[in-house]
Amino acid sequence: MTKPETILKAEDIHKSFGRLEVLKGISLEARNHDVISILGSSGSGKSTFLRCLNFLEIPTSGKVTVHGEEILVKNGKPQNVRHIEDIRSRLGMVFQQFNLWTHRTALENVMEGPVQVKREPNAEARDKAEALLKRVGLEDRMHMYPSQLSGGQQQRVAIARALAMEPDAILFDEPTSALDPELVGEVLKVMQSLAAEGRTMIVVTHEMGFAREVSSEVVFLHEGRIAEQGPPDEMFANPKTEVFERFISKVK
């Protein structure tokens, strides 16, 4: 069997805010079809790391490679800034607070990227957006504005919006943390189906169930470093580090 190709590679990512070093050299590789869950207690740097991957946060140093296109960062300065927009368009992102464009309908939100960034013709983008919204179970909500949708529905629109760009991988930044408990399930279900169809996903989450059952790899961050990393079954069965053991005992 050939090794699946590498989609995304982050090497030695450092990030400091002023004197505070939040990320102390993190490397991560996502191959095609990987579903990587990033766990960690608050302040461990997991969201910051995720945001460094698509340069919403500019790392202090390190290298990010997406589909062969690499951006090297030294002293907080990316070496080839022009690639940033390109890398972003190849990585979908789903935010904790959904971040939908509130002045556009669900359908317009999903069409926006393909039409404005990839310059797809309107009709084509519309067909695709309709299919995607159907896929996340919102065919009857397409013409509603975000203010008319529940949190779970908004997050599903946000997922459809990310999918519309046909990304190489999707980054999820605590996608269920802002949701009412009864709405978490509908979003997780969509994410699960994405994993099942072989999407490459990197998920910062507090949902232990998802990390355990859906992901192919779990990364545990502690104080800006990877404390533990491996397949979920092994990691949850025999935690190797004390910090991870304490972490899972607390969230159980």
Added chain:
Amino acid sequence: MNPIEILFEYWPRLLDGALMTLKLTFLGALIAGLVSPGLALIRVQAAPMAQAPLRLYVSFIRGTPILAQLFLIFYGSGQFRPALEEWGLWTFFRDPFNCALLAFALNSTAYQTEILRGGIMSVPQREIEAAKAIGMSRSKILRRVVFPHAYRIAWPALGNEVILLMKASALASVVTVFDVMGRTRQIFSRTFDFSVYLWAALIYLCITAAFVLLWRQAERRLSRHIHAPGTPRASAQPFKESQA
């Protein structure tokens, strides 16, 4: 003469004045509307040093009476006539309409810039981030996210500014522009009948009312996303009626 007779006798002049008022206001607001987005962006994004001239301009306009600004341009340009003639600008400044328009455009630009700056600064950061994350360029983010939001936020205040400008345009009559006020003074000096001022007030009132109606119509369209009936969260609609 009674007020009705005054109106019958002089309505063509008053209408003429109303058209002039509309022309001054519309052109002044339009010029300001074209220039202010760029200036507002500078106010939000540029380095403090680069903003200094702009801030000086804004505080000068806001800190001095519009009448003084008008006189400065109208009478001030006369002082520099030889220089202006040399640059071929005298034909422009010779016309009081141009002077008034310039004064109003400069004045409204300062106000609109500040209003729009406030709008730009209140654009939800999250939505800008979402636009970045999808790979939009800076200019695209401005066009697709920042300005659409900024204008929606600034809309009522911008409407107010246009109304203030419309009323301030009566000052143009002082430099011999025949707007509503100019025509009214002309008619009064012939008839010594104060009722013509009532008609003038009514004209201003009608213009304002029509404008408010139009502006609100546009506002309703722009804020559909807020007023749209919220199915799942109907009770959680925070905005019932907008303040114009």
